[in-house]
Amino acid sequence: MRALALASLILVGCTTPTDLLADGGTLVGLKTEHFLPGALVAGSSITTEACTLSGGASATCYRLQLTGAPADHPVGPFCPRSITDGADAGGLWIEKGTAYELTGPFIANLATFYNDSAWQLFDATTGLVHVTDTQASCAAAARPNVDAQYNNYCVECLLSYVNGGQPSTVLIPVTPVPLSLAAEIGRMSIVGVALNGVNFDPPAPTDAILAAHTIAAFDDCGGHVNLAAGYHYHAATGCSASVPQSDGHAPLIGYALDGYAIHAMLNVDGAEPDDLDTCRGHTDAVRGFHYHVAGAGENQFIGCFHGQQGSAK
Numbered sequence: 001m002r003a004l005a006l007a008s009l010i011l012v013g014c015t016t017p018t019d020l021l022a023d024g025g026t027l028v029g030l031k032t033e034h035f036l037p038g039a040l041v042a043g044s045s046i047t048t049e050a051c052t053l054s055g056g057a058s059a060t061c062y063r064l065q066l067t068g069a070p071a072d073h074p075v076g077p078f079c080p081r082s083i084t085d086g087a088d089a090g091g092l093w094i095e096k097g098t099a100y101e102l103t104g105p106f107i108a109n110l111a112t113f114y115n116d117s118a119w120q121l122f123d124a125t126t127g128l129v130h131v132t133d134t135q136a137s138c139a140a141a142a143r144p145n146v147d148a149q150y151n152n153y154c155v156e157c158l159l160s161y162v163n164g165g166q167p168s169t170v171l172i173p174v175t176p177v178p179l180s181l182a183a184e185i186g187r188m189s190i191v192g193v194a195l196n197g198v199n200f201d202p203p204a205p206t207d208a209i210l211a212a213h214t215i216a217a218f219d220d221c222g223g224h225v226n227l228a229a230g231y232h233y234h235a236a237t238g239c240s241a242s243v244p245q246s247d248g249h250a251p252l253i254g255y256a257l258d259g260y261a262i263h264a265m266l267n268v269d270g271a272e273p274d275d276l277d278t279c280r281g282h283t284d285a286v287r288g289f290h291y292h293v294a295g296a297g298e299n300q301f302i303g304c305f306h307g308q309q310g311s312a313k
Contacts, residue, residue, distance in 0.1 A: 029176050029259040030062055034243050034252065038071030039197030040064065041167050051171050053258075053308035055179060061171040061310050064193065068230040069165030070221070071196045073239045075231055078217035078224060079131045079154035083108040083122050091219035092296070094235060095206075099296040102217055104129065107154065110215075119213050121152050129154055135161045135227075142226040144205045146212035155209075155216045157225035166230020168199060171310035176259035178289070182279050182304040190312045191301045192256035194233060195241040198223060199312070200254060200262070201232040203299045222296055235296040236264065249284070250292060258307030261290040279304040 032046045040046070044065040051061035069075070080090035085104035093102045100106055107129055110119035122129045130153045132141045138157035140147035146155075159165065170193055185191060191200040209216050218224045222235030233240075242251035242264065250264040250273075260281065266272055273292055275282050280302045281291045291302045 029174050030172055030255045030261075032062065034195050035064070036071040036196050036241050039066060039195065041067055048174060049171070051173070051310060053173060053177055053310060054183065054305075055177070055308035057177045057308050059177060059308075060174045062174055064170045064172065066168050066170060066193060066197045066199070067165045068162070068167050068197065068199070068232075069159060070194075070198050070223070070231070070240065072241050073196075073221055075159045075221075075223065075225070076156075076219050078102070078156040078219055079129060079215070080104045080107060081129055081131065083127045083129065085129075091217050091224075092222065092235070092237070093215055093217065094204075094297045094299055097295065097297045099222075099235060099237070102154075102215070107215075110213075114210070116213075119152065121154055121213070121215065131156050138225075139227050141214060142216060142224075144208035146209065146214050148212075151212045151214060153214055155214060155224075157227065159225055159231055161227060162225060162230040165197075168230075168312055170199075170257070170312045172255055172257060173259040173308070173310055176289070176307040178307050179305065182277075182306060183309070184304055185300075185302070189309070190232075190257060192254050192262055194254040195243070195252070198240065199229070199232045200236075200256075200301045201229065201234055204234045206299060233301075234299060236293045236301065237296050238264070245286075247286060249286070253293065256291060256302060256305065256307075257309040257312065258305045259310070260306055261287060262301065263287075263290055263292050265293050265295060277303075277306075279306050281306050 047063045078091045083104040087101045090102035093100045141150035141155045221239035222237045223233045225231045244251045248268040250267045254262045283289045293301045
């Protein structure tokens with residue numbers, strides 16, 4: 001992917017396994033020092049407060065006021081402008097487990113790709129791609145019930161439409177509280193937060209989008225913008241800040257809303273752990289329980305929550 005070629009992973013210090021140990025080898029939750037300074041709203045800091053978790057547990061939570069804009073990489077591009085444009089002009093589209101470069105030829109081939117002749121996101125005479133290029137068209141198209149006039153469009157919303165970022169306040173338990181049964185990930189909250197100040201969102205409602213023959217394009221970092229949530233991720237592609245692990249384990253990339261760490265999908269040797277549960281989590285003696293993100297094409301980060309969740313607004 002172009003973003004991976006242009007930017008290597010940003011390393012936020014070097015965390016040794018000992019840093020992550022607690023009594024008995026269990027996880028001490030979120031480490032505040034792992035967040036990039038630019039991830040937080042100017043003038044704010046990570047504080048603690050009393051909170052009630054999703055399962056009713058009384059807890060102490062970290063309060064993070066996040067900028068909603070990545071502190072470590074640019075946003076976009078999203079949609080190519082012509083069916084001849086290469087990978088540099090567009091971002092990604094995810095489908096059935098695969099992240100595809102959103103090039104002009106990919107746009108031109110959508111009718112074949114989906115085996116549906118109704119797909120026509122470009123002008124057959126000029127080869128120009130239909131792109132939402134105003135805030136009004138973004139508002140009408142970047143939603144599950146796509147306005148009919150924006151059927152067969154590539155949806156592109158700019159960070160400037162949300163004043164450079166949509167801040168959010170997130171409460172994450174200081175000490176994770178495990179559930180007896182894993183909790184489903186709903187569509188009304190976030191999954192977690194990246195170390196650069198961007199939210200990990202639930203799966204994108206691609207079925208509704210595809211029904212309108214619309215592509216709600218992601219950039220090469222797996223994010224896009226809508227007016228309600230601002231810029232947010234639907235895939236982890238290696239753009240955002242990470243904390244390497246000195247034992248070759250996959251780097252830390254963020255924290256779930258239940259306080260457990262989220263790590264990249266692959267260890268340094270390129271292998272994915274083979275003992276992940278349905279939430280995409282497992283336990284080791286160094287990190288305790290933690291998650292590994294799904295592949296960029298899976299339209300999810302983790303499969304479910306292992307612990308009681310904090311909140312986001």
